[in-house]
Amino acid sequence: MLSPSLPRPLQPRANEVLPARLALSAAAAAEGIQLLTRDFAPWLAERGRANEFRVDRIPFADLDGWSFDEESGNLAHRSGRFFSVEGLHVTEEGQPYGDGPYADWHQPIIKQPEVGILGILVKEFDGVPHFLMQAKMEPGNPNLLQLSPTVQATRSNYTKVHRGADVKYIEYFVGPRRGRVIADVLQSEHGSWFYRKSNRNMVVEATGDVPLREDFCWLTLGQINELLHRDNLVNMDSRTVLSCLPHPDAGAGALLSDVQLRSWVTGERARHDVRVERVPLAGIPRWKHGESTIEHEDGRYFKVVAVSVRAGNREVTGWTQPLFEPVGLGVTAFLTREFEGVPHVLVHARVEGGFVDTIELGPTVQYTPDNYAHLGEQGRPLFLDTVLRARGDRVRYEAVHSEEGGRFLNAESRYLIVEADEADAPQDPPPGYAWVTPAQLTSLVQHGHYVNVQGRTLLACLNATAVKGA
Structure with a gap:
């Protein structure tokens, strides 16, 4: 008999048809059962007017x-x-x-040892899975109000160290009332600004009625994917949780087998002597x-x-x-190519001082130009020119997204997904880079501390683009 404090396992039906159910939700882009996509912007504006933000x-x-x-x-x-x-x-x-x-540097760093919860609640309406999202104010967001997960809370928040109000819907992610768990994994935060910070990324399916509270709305995955194409709307915490959803493909046709990929990651971690x-x-x-x-x-x-x-x-x-x-707007991009008809993205094994395990897989380019302008050409990362000079028909995705608004002020990056060819990005890439399929990247995300937060954002955007272009 299971302890009442343990989560209930996925039922066979839910587990077996989960990819199909998520695909159904992803296909419902124009009209949700609860909120029409065209009504979302007025709804968000109304939530902004209903509360004082400063x-x-x-x-x-x-x-x-x-x-x-x-x-x-x-x-x-x-x-x-x-x-x-x-x-x-x-x-x-x-x-x-x-x-x-630079091989040696000093910097300020945020130390936040407690593990927070980033959780999205899912529920079916008329057979279509919907995601419960929150209009949440964060002081660092350029536009203050963005679309966040159902729960976005540190342990100090949900244990009420601040003596504030209860965190809404927290009972669905902790304790005996939890629903069916779709995803549950520890993921890193920004390794350049956090010291070994992790958050618990969760997607949980509710098994009963869920009350709809102020500042929350039910959206299909297709609606969220549509909103991911708009600047500064879907916040970082939502993007990282969405990247943890199961991928419908099995990863067949990858240039590297799963064993080869894990071995490459292990080798990258071993060859960097970071203190x-x-x-x-x-x-x-x-x-x-x-x-x-x-x-x-x-x-x-x-x-x-x-x-x-x-x-x-x-x-x-x-x-x-x-x-x-931060100083300046960042440029964050995946180069993508097809090999034998199978899409791949080019990942980079990145060293960041705050990572738990030396490196994590990041975007092809993760770069803030203002930080390296004084170095001239030698300070420009590989593949940057390919990204910045790409023709419009090769840019599959582009939007400006802000980073974690609870700790960072006006931290924005221009996120891109750019099609490349052999001349731009060879099949045999330079050391420190590897071609992986989106399914392989999703598999690594489900294990935690493999893919950095910028890479997870681009994975969520890549999934949104694949559906949009289908």
């Missing part, structure tokens, strides 16, 4: 409950919870090939501390800033906090 920059001295430690200079909350801003020293010895211009050390934030080289910012002396990379927030529909309606603010 974000103001403030000096560090005006942070409430946050302070710099006298000895280390680390910035932390008095509760000891939420997160802290510390220093990081990263050394990569040898720089085997092509992984960046990471947490150090005091105070005095890290080349970073200067001001009244309102901590920033690099050359004005590159990112800044640590502070904000005051008002959000009428959050568990806590007002607070202050630090945020990381």
